[in-house]
Amino acid sequence: MHIAPSILTADFAHMGDELTAIFDAGIRWLHLDVMDGRFVPNISFGPMLIRSLRPIAEQYGVVLDAHLMIADPDRYVEEFAAAGCEYITVHAEACTHLHRTVQHIRALGKKPGVALNPATPLSAIEEVLPDLSLALIMSVNPGFGGQRFIPASIDKIRRLRTMLDERGLNDVVLQIDGGVNKDLIAAVRDAGATCAVTGSAVYAPGRNRAETVAELRQALGE
């Protein structure tokens, strides 16, 4: 089970320290929430910030995973590939030609992911599942960190796990994103997720980052 902290709720004035704190605690997967103010009602950051944190991530061998909550993401996938993202995830709801976008990311030598909003059924990705490296289930409505986990997401993870297993797609990362904390992380793992995005559970105001990471590991029985 990968723990993938999202920097959305980190202290942007001290980003270098925020990263080394979690990497020193053993984190090797970083989730980058890119928001455009159109697909979601919030604006976060873009490829420029990712380029600037890339050397620190490379020093520790950390996977950079970009979650593009942006309209018409084809316009920008090349920039995120050049910025050093290994996984590039787009939203099914934001793509007119999802299969083409997935192939575009693959052709750039990157690992394509597709995210689904809470109201979007799994059937929206069924046809592209064999082409994916990652499938992301949103367990909050995208746009903001610190929201409450939607309980129905557990069953959605289970159903996606079954779809992947039935097709022998065991290498596809099943990522869950939104409201995952120490009380929920074992349940999402048990339902079949293989990567948990944790924003405010790691980057909680005033909390020691090594301690928040250790709490999540403990909850997983590691």
Ligand SMILES: O=C(CO)[C@H](O)[C@H](O)COP(=O)(O)O
């Ligand atoms: O995609 C996101 C919001 O759109 C964030 O990754 C997600 O919400 C993580 O933050 P938290 O763990 O605080 O919910």
